[in-house]
Amino acid sequence: MLEIRNLHATVGGKPILKGLDLKVDPGEVHAIMGPNGAGKSTLGNVIAGREGYEVTAGEVIYNGKDLLELEPEERACEGIFLAFQYPVEIPGVNNTYFLRAALNAQRKYRGEPELDSMQFLKLVRAKLEILHISDDLMHRAVNEGFSGGEKKRNEIFQMAVLEPRLAILDETDSGLDIDALRIVAEGVNRQRSEKRSIIVVTHYQRLLDYIVPDRVHVLADGKIAASGGAELALKLEEQGYTWLEQGGIQALDMEIRA
Amino acid sequence: MNTSSPMTLVDRWSESLRAAGPLPGPGWLQRLRERAVSEFSESGLPNRKTESWKYTPVRAFEKLEPPAFGSDRGVQAVVRPQALLDADCTMVDIANGVLAAPLPEAPNGVSILALAEGMQRYEIQLKRLIEKVDLEGSSNAFAALNTACLEQGLVVHVSENVHAGALLMRWASSAGGASQFQSFRVFLLLEAGAQLDFLEQYQSEETAEKGLNVIIQAELGHGAALGHIRVQSEPESMTLLTSTSIGQTADSRYSYRGFDLGGGMVRHEFEAELNGPRAFADFSGAFVLDNKRHVDNHVSVDHASPDCRSEQFFRGVLGGRSRGVFNGRALIRTGADGSSVRQSNANLLLSELAEMDTKPELEIYADEVEASHGATVGRLDEDAVFYLRTRGLGDDQARRMLTSAFCRAVTERIEDRALAAKVAEMVDSAMPGGLPGNSAGPKAES
Incomplete structure (x- = not known):
C-alpha cells in the first residue's frame, strides 16, 4: 500500500x-508516536503534498506509484486522506456543498458518475449518526465556529464519506475530551477494513486504547527509532519520551527484538 | 499668427449642448439647464487633483461623444438581456439611454411615467429634487452634464401605504452607432408607508462602446421602504456612471444590493440623508474585476437625525490589472445622538498587478454613537486552498470555491432567496479565469 524509503524533508530549509x-x-x-518536534506532522503533510515541505531525498511509493510526483488533489483522488490536526475554517462554504463537491471530484477522477444532492444525502445520513453530527452542522460553513470536538468529528466524517484507501490521522485526539475521543475512535474503527490502511499520528497513548494498532513506531529526530506491536505504546506511556531521548531506544529495541 | 487651438472636450460638449437649443419642459428647467451648461463648461471634467476622483481616471469618458437628443437612437435595434425576474414582472426598458415605449401598466396606487408626463403630475417634488443637485465644481461636472441634458427620465410614484412590488429596469446599449454618453434621470417618490423593490439590470450588446450617466433620486416618506438591487454585467467596452441620492424621513428604510460583474469603467456614487429619527440606510455591494476593468464605489451617509442606522458592506475580487476604489463616508451631525454606523470593506487580490484603494471616512459630532469600520485587502488563504485540495478538489476549483464564498456574504443579503441564488451564480461565472497558483497549467488526464 505505502512504502517510504529513506525520506528526507526540510521545512523552510530546516x-x-x-x-x-x-x-x-x-x-x-x-x-x-513521538515527542513534539520529532517530525510527526511533517510526515502527514509530506504525504498529503503540502507546499513548503521539500523532499530532499528518498521516495514514497503508494500503490506502485511515485506519490511525490502527484498534486495534492491527485493524491486525494488516488485514495489518500489527511485528517488535519487543525482543520481549517472556511467561511461562506457550506459543509454539505463542499463535501459533495469533493466526493464528486474524486468520483469523476475514477470515472464514476457524480452524485446529485438527493443521492448524496442518502449516502451521508447513516454516517452522520455514527459520529453524532447534527444536521445543523452540515448546513454551516466548513468548520466555522465549530468546537474542537466538532472539528475532529467532521474530519472523521469526511473520511467516512470519501472512503480513502489510506488515511492519516494527524493528532486527531488532541483537544478532545473522553466522550468525544470515544466517538471519534468508534468512527475510525468502523472504517477499518482489509482494503483500508490507517496511520494514526499521536503524542499520547490514550487514543490507542480505543484504536488498537497493528504496529507502533516511535519517531524521534526525523527517523523511526523503534517499531513494535501495541505494547510498545504502553511502554512509551510508562517511561515517557525523555527516557527515550536519553538512550532508552537501545534498550527498547533490544526488548522488542527479543 | 494662427491663434486658434483645437477645441477642448469640454468646449465641444458644451457647444453641442447649447446647439441642442431649448428642450421640452417648464421655464425654470430650461434656465437650470442653461446654468448647468455654464457650470460644466467653466469647471471642466474632474482630474487627479479632484479629491473625490483621485483614483478614478476620466480618460474613459473623454473617448465618448457628446450626448444626443431626441429618440432617434435606434431603440428597436438593441438586444435586451434576459430579465432577472419573471418576464411578467413590471419592467421598463432603456435602450441607448432612451426610455422604450410603451411603459408597463402600473399596479393600483403606483404611477410609472416618462419624465415629461411626470413633470406635469409631480412638478413641485421634481423641481425640488432637480434643484437640489449640486452643479458646481469639477467633482460635480457629470451631475451638471446630466442636468444640462435633462430630457430622458422616468418618474415612479407610490402612494401612501401601497406596496408596489417589484419594478425592473433593464439598461441596454447597442453595439453599433456613435459612442455617445447618454444621460438619464430616475425619480422614485415613495409616500408614507409605501414600499417598492427597484431592480436595475445593466447589460449591453457585446461590443457596445457607449457611456451612461445616470442619476437616481429617491424620496422616502415616513416609514417608507425602498429596496434597490443592481446587477451590472456590461461589456468591458462600456462606461457607466451612476449617482444615487436618497432623502429619508423618520422610520424609512433604504437597502442597496449592488453587483458589478462587468463594465470597463464604472463608478457609483451614493448619498443618503437621514433626516428623520430611526431611518436606516444599508449599502451592500460586491464587484468582480479582471483585465483592466475599474469599479469605484463612493458612499456618503449623512446622519442628521437621532437614532438612525447606516451600514456599508462592500466586497471586491480583483484579478488581472484591474483596479477598485471604495470610499465610504459617514457624517454624524451634532444632535444625531444614538446613531449607529457600520462599515466594512474587504477585498481579495487575485493578481500581483491588481490594485485596490479603500478609504473610510467617519466624522462624528454627536454623542452615544456606535461606530465600527474595517477595511482589508488580502489574498486567498493558502491553508484553506490546501485543505480543499486534500479532499480532491483541483487547485482552480478550490480557489473558485473560496472566492465565490467571499462574495456570497453580499448575495446572501438579497432577501428573495431565488434571486439571491441566481445572482450568486452570475457572480460565480464572472470570476476571473486564470486564477493564480495554477501556474503549472492544465494537467494531462491520467
Missing part, C-alpha cells in the same frame, strides 16, 4: 525528516 522508512500493508493500522 531538516525535519532525516531518513525515515515505513511500510504499511493493506488493512493495517499503524501508530506513529
